[in-house]
Amino acid sequence: METMKLKIGAHELILETxxxxxxxxxxxxxxxxxxxxxxxxxxxxxxxxxxxxVPLSVEYNEKYYAAGKIPGGxxxxxxxxxxxxxxxxxxIDRPMRPLFYKEFGRDIQVVPTTVSxxxxxxxxxxxxxxxxxxxxxxxxxxxxxxxxxxxxxxxNQYVINPTFEQIENSQMDIVVAAGHEGIxxxxxxxxxxxxxIMLGAIQKAEEELKGINAFLVEFxxxxxxxxxxxxxxxxxxxxxxxxxxxxxxxxEKACFEKGKHVRSDAIHAVKNQVKEKFGADFDDEQKExxxxxxxxxxxxxxxxxxxxxxxxxxxxxxxxxxPITCEIGLLDxxxxxxxxxxxxxQSLGVTTLGTLFDEQILDNIxxxxxxxxxxxxxxxxxxVGETGRLSTGRREIGHGHLAQRALEAVIPSRDEFAYxxxxxxxxxxxxxxxxxxxxxSGTLSLLAAGVPIKAPVAGIAMGxxxxxxxxxxxxxxxxxxxxxxxxxxxxxxxxxxxxxFQMDIKCAGITTEIxxxxxxxxxxxxxxxxxxxxxxxxKPAKISDHAPRIETFKIDVDRIxxxxxxxxxxxxxxxxxxxxxxxxDDAGMVTISARNSQLVEQAKKAILSVIADPEVGQIxxxxxxxxxxxxxxxxxxxxxxxxxxxxxxxxxxxxxVEDVLSEGQKVRVKLLEIDRxxxxxxxxxxxx
Numbered sequence: 093m094e095t096m097k098l099k100i101g102a103h104e105l106i107l108e109t110x111x112x113x114x115x116x117x118x119x120x121x122x123x124x125x126x127x128x129x130x131x132x133x134x135x136x137x138x139x140x141x142x143x144x145x146v147p148l149s150v151e152y153n154e155k156y157y158a159a160g161k162i163p164g165g166x167x168x169x170x171x172x173x174x175x176x177x178x179x180x181x182x183x184i185d186r187p188m189r190p191l192f193y194k195e196f197g198r199d200i201q202v203v204p205t206t207v208s209x210x211x212x213x214x215x216x217x218x219x220x221x222x223x224x225x226x227x228x229x230x231x232x233x234x235x236x237x238x239x240x241x242x243x244x245x246x247x248n249q250y251v252i253n254p255t256f257e258q259i260e261n262s263q264m265d266i267v268v269a270a271g272h273e274g275i276x277x278x279x280x281x282x283x284x285x286x287x288x289i290m291l292g293a294i295q296k297a298e299e300e301l302k303g304i305n306a307f308l309v310e311f312x313x314x315x316x317x318x319x320x321x322x323x324x325x326x327x328x329x330x331x332x333x334x335x336x337x338x339x340x341x342x343x344e345k346a347c348f349e350k351g352k353h354v355r356s357d358a359i360h361a362v363k364n365q366v367k368e369k370f371g372a373d374f375d376d377e378q379k380e381x382x383x384x385x386x387x388x389x390x391x392x393x394x395x396x397x398x399x400x401x402x403x404x405x406x407x408x409x410x411x412x413x414x415p416i417t418c419e420i421g422l423l424d425x426x427x428x429x430x431x432x433x434x435x436x437x438q439s440l441g442v443t444t445l446g447t448l449f450d451e452q453i454l455d456n457i458x459x460x461x462x463x464x465x466x467x468x469x470x471x472x473x474x475x476v477g478e479t480g481r482l483s484t485g486r487r488e489i490g491h492g493h494l495a496q497r498a499l500e501a502v503i504p505s506r507d508e509f510a511y512x513x514x515x516x517x518x519x520x521x522x523x524x525x526x527x528x529x530x531x532x533s534g535t536l537s538l539l540a541a542g543v544p545i546k547a548p549v550a551g552i553a554m555g556x557x558x559x560x561x562x563x564x565x566x567x568x569x570x571x572x573x574x575x576x577x578x579x580x581x582x583x584x585x586x587x588x589x590x591x592x593f594q595m596d597i598k599c600a601g602i603t604t605e606i607x608x609x610x611x612x613x614x615x616x617x618x619x620x621x622x623x624x625x626x627x628x629x630x631k632p633a634k635i636s637d638h639a640p641r642i643e644t645f646k647i648d649v650d651r652i653x654x655x656x657x658x659x660x661x662x663x664x665x666x667x668x669x670x671x672x673x674x675x676x677d678d679a680g681m682v683t684i685s686a687r688n689s690q691l692v693e694q695a696k697k698a699i700l701s702v703i704a705d706p707e708v709g710q711i712x713x714x715x716x717x718x719x720x721x722x723x724x725x726x727x728x729x730x731x732x733x734x735x736x737x738x739x740x741x742x743x744x745x746x747x748x749v750e751d752v753l754s755e756g757q758k759v760r761v762k763l764l765e766i767d768r769x770x771x772x773x774x775x776x777x778x779x780x
Contacts, residue, residue: 094315101253118230122222126210131222140197158209159457187269187277231317239304240269268297273600281497284589287611329381418628420540428541432533436523441533443541445639446512447685467496491527498584498592502546525553542635550621551584583614651703670695734772
């Protein structure tokens with residue numbers, strides 16, 4: 093058994109291996125303050141063959157017992173992964189995947205399990221470190237190390253691995269991962285910080301991560317296993333030179349055809365020409381090598397065009413944004429709708445306004461929470477002209493989370509806007525950053541629905557082509573440029589600052605200067621997109637007639653019981669009578685929602701009447717409750733009756749009360765007096 097410790101932020105990270113999970117290829121038990129994560133990595137036993145991808149799966153999971161909880165709901169067993177677990181799995185996967193060898197060819201599975209959670213410190217970064225360490229000490233070939241930290245910006249200072257409370261009070265919260273050659277991933281959100289603050293956070297993280305990576309290398313030296321061998325490399329394609337000479341001039345034309353499908357068809361046609369000329373006797377292995385050669389050729393052509401000529405596959409310059417159109421109000425019955433189109437990427441955004449009862453309830457080991465803003469992203473196969481299942485996978489959850497993070501910074505608080513807000517993005521076309529199109533369509537649909545957001549938000553995806561000291565930063569990248577480039581760099585924000593940030597780097601040694609250039613170019617692109625969006629809509633519209641009406645007001649805490657009534661009798665009666673949903677919190681905040689303003693007002697009036705004190709001289713709509721020989725008892729407020737004497741019922745003499753009134757009759761009366769016994773004396777409104 094081997095144990096090592098390193099101080100990171102306010103606590104020590106303790107890594108232990110050799111005691112638990114000894115049949116896995118690698119296993120590490122990691123502790124940080126009150127958080128503990130047990131991570132394993134295994135690979136398939138059979139020797140693999142070189143592939144053009146890494147068959148890696150990461151399955152981060154959290155056990156309820158970690159926080160001393162039993163799962164809520166009918167099933168008392170952890171079941172399918174929650175969104176949070178999927179998002180953390182993606183955080184672990186992205187910086188680690190490029191460091192595995194495609195040549196290894198075996199299935200690899202990483203399983204980090206959170207087994208202790210203090211609900212003070214986030215377990216996700218601990219899970220990342222446990223997973224990275226488990227791979228480092230395993231016998232699976234890995235070009236590590238890689239490490240991660242969280243950085244928050246609080247009161248003009250950077251804090252490493254902040255607590256949940258510190259994150260809640262921060263202006264920025266990002267997770268940064270780095271390998272031995274530099275930063276490889278950044279993801280997080282902010283409340284409108286400027287680019288220099290973001291750069292400062294990344295630099296702060298990079299300084300910390302150098303020490304952590306050295307710590308992991310030392311841990312591997314002490315506890316690591318000998319690495320498994322890689323399969324022998326396959327020989328190159330025999331006719332590679334002749335194929336290159338024939339195909340290159342054809343590809344140089346095909347790669348620059350306008351339109352995604354036209355370009356794809358042209359490249360496919362060149363492949364067919366090559367197969368007809370050279371591939372009559374190609375076996376499956378040679379066909380695979382031909383596919384690899386084609387991709388290398390395409391990459392070389394596109395990258396050289398960008399670096400040498402500043403020309404991209406669709407004819408744009410490096411900083412050019414594709415044509416953008418914006419529309420709102422497409423769906424008559426939706427509360428807010430928009431269509432955002434940027435080149436061949438298109439998102440239909442739909443906002444729905446709900447009530448307090450529509451909030452998202454989160455039951456997890458971090459503590460139960462409620463969210464009054466949610467964003468759901470759908471990526472159907474028809475958006476790229478394909479067939480397939482309509483499902484919600486890890487990609488949908490990850491892209492939706494990024495867009496939600498970008499927009500939640502501008503969503504008004506519950507006190508400012510009493511509605512629960514749901515945004516749905518339907519991706520109708522895709523060729524380059526549909527998540528950023530979602531942010532734009534989401535902003536437009538929120539404004540169309542009448543949500544008073546703090547400022548419009550737009551997103552843009554940036555790319556990078558780098559060869560040695562030469563580099564080019566690309567604005568609004570296409571799918572091909574993402575695939576063939578060296579960086580996928582998404583920035584979302586308002587005109588004032590950044591609200592969401594995600595960066596994945598595929599090449600080593602990205603400098604601060606390159607990041608500064610990319611951020612500056614992204615800011616210019618964001619401002620361009622915001623300008624077009626603002627021409628469509630820049631201020632909240634009137635709330636749709638189809639949306640529920642909501643009103644909130646406060647009552648004294650000691651009057652809550654009277655409003656609710658015994659067994660909820662009073663509040664149920666008001667809810668049923670006015671078809672309203674009513675909620676009263678412990679602080680006395682009352683929220684009423686109904687299908688129209690009139691019902692809301694009537695329900696509010698009924699509630700206020702329960703707690704109202706009678707006022708002398710006030711006229712009330714009363715109900716006759718009981719008749720006597722000398723007068724009638726009339727209810728003027730719920731539970732408050734007064735006596736209208738027979739002499740106060742009319743200017744004319746009355747022989748019998750029954751001649752004027754009957755039980756259940758509605759009458760208008762005036763409160764004439766509250767005597768020293770607290771009794772209410774009433775008179776009909778025509779009696780002065």
